[in-house]
Amino acid sequence: MTSHPESQPGPAATVDAYLSGLLAPADEALAAALADSEAAGLPSISVSATNGKLLHLIARIQGARRILEIGTLGGYSTIWLARALPADGTLITLEYSPHHAEVARANIARAGLDKVVEVRVGAALDSLPLLAEEGGTFDLVFIDADKVNNPNYLDWAVRLTRPGSVIVVDNVVRSGRVVDPADTDPNVTGTRAALQLLADHPQLDATAIQTVGAKGYDGFALAYVQG
Ligand code: SAH
Ligand code: DHB
Ligand code: MG
Numbered sequence: 232m233t234s235h236p237e238s239q240p241g242p243a244a245t246v247d248a249y250l251s252g253l254l255a256p257a258d259e260a261l262a263a264a265l266a267d268s269e270a271a272g273l274p275s276i277s278v279s280a281t282n283g284k285l286l287h288l289i290a291r292i293q294g295a296r297r298i299l300e301i302g303t304l305g306g307y308s309t310i311w312l313a314r315a316l317p318a319d320g321t322l323i324t325l326e327y328s329p330h331h332a333e334v335a336r337a338n339i340a341r342a343g344l345d346k347v348v349e350v351r352v353g354a355a356l357d358s359l360p361l362l363a364e365e366g367g368t369f370d371l372v373f374i375d376a377d378k379v380n381n382p383n384y385l386d387w388a389v390r391l392t393r394p395g396s397v398i399v400v401d402n403v404v405r406s407g408r409v410v411d412p413a414d415t416d417p418n419v420t421g422t423r424a425a426l427q428l429l430a431d432h433p434q435l436d437a438t439a440i441q442t443v444g445a446k447g448y449d450g451f452a453l454a455y456v457q458g
Contacts (some may be wrong), residue, residue, distance in 0.1 A: 247281055247444030251444035261310060268305030271334045277304055278375070278401065278444040283311035286373060286399065289453075290315035291353035293397050295370035299362070300324040301355045301384050302376030302401075306335030306348075312373060313344045322348045323356040323362065323375070327378035332340035341401040356380060359387040375401040385454075389434055394458040400425060403439050404450030429454055 251257075257265075257280060269275060278286065288306040290298060290312050298312050298320070303326035313322045322344075332352045339348045349358055351358050355376055370389040374381060381400060388398045404423050408414045429437035437454035 239302065239453055243443035243448075244445055247279060251280035251284075251445070255280040256274075260281075260338070261307065263341060264305055264307050264310055264338035267338060267371055268307065268334055271305070271330070273305050273331060273334060275317065276446075277307035277310070279442075281444060282442065282446070282451070286312045287315045288412070289397060290371050293371050295397075295445065296320045297367065297369045297371075298322040299369040299372045299388070299391060301359075301372070301374045302326065302332055303335045306338040306342075306350070308373065309335065309339060309348055309350075310342045310344060311349050312371070313342075316347055318347075320347060323351060324348060325351050325353070325358045325374070327352070327354050356383060356387075359391070363387070363390055369395065370396050370400045372396070373401070378402060378423075378425075379421035381421045382428050385425055385428050385432075389432065389456065394434075394454045396456040398437075398454040398456065399437070399450040400429075400454070404441050404448065406448045423437055423445045423458055426452065434458070 239451060292414050295315060296317060300309055300312060300322060300323055303309055303324040309322060316322060326335065329352050332350045336350050339345055369391050372392060374384045374388060389447050403409060403426060409422055426439065429435055434457055435454045437452055439450055439452040441450040
């Protein structure tokens with residue numbers, strides 16, 4: 232990955248630790264989810280605590296009752312999102328790796344969210360058409376899986392939402408790689424194509440925000456689904 236000052240430990244990471252300590256402190260379930268994910272050999276690529284809290288707040292502000300997540304990993308972002316749901320709310324999270332899904336299910340159950348969260352194993356592009364057949368729309372979609380498919384995931388997200396829904400796409404900056412024309416990594420070109428789709432799609436009104444902190448220099452896109 233391109234080296235960048237903000238992607239190194241430094242003031243931004245120290246400030247993030249300060250902010251998360253104040254505003255997004257880890258409780259037992261969140262800390263255990265990260266510890267058990269690491270112990271199980273999962274990569275350390277879950278959202279940061281402050282970003283998890285942002286997802287939680289977006290879901291609360293949205294009044295979300297049905298949430299779709301694409302890319303579960305160990306369920307860390309899942310827990311932040313699911314905690315924003317009312318008792319009768321639901322979160323469906325799609326994960327390719329059976330191992331990741333197994334770790335996530337244990338983390339989600341320890342957080343007391345197994346009645347609210349359903350982890351579906353398989354390639355998201357196989358699960359999404361089934362979700363569409365089942366019917367119902369989602370109030371919030373969090374896209375955070377293989378970035379090469381982000382344009383496809385955005386298409387599905389629009390089909391599975393309604394006017395007024397919100398879509399969040401993680402990791403759209405990747406240490407600035409998104410603007411390096413020499414970088415033709417499919418994950419980077421997928422991200423570029425997703426941002427172009429956000430710009431062009433008549434049903435989407437979007438922005439993207441750069442972030443620094445515990446997880447380096449990255450960013451997310453936020454889209455509002457309009458009629
Ligand atoms: N949202 C998580 C991080 C997800 S990391 C968090 O912030 O806590 C990305 C996850 O997407 C990984 O677990 C990876 O196995 C999964 N993934 C990769 N390709 C996928 C695909 N085609 N379908 C579904 N999940 C996929
Ligand atoms: C990667 C994936 C993520 O979802 C993330 O937040 C950070 C890194 C990755 O595949 O490297
Ligand atoms: Mg991510």
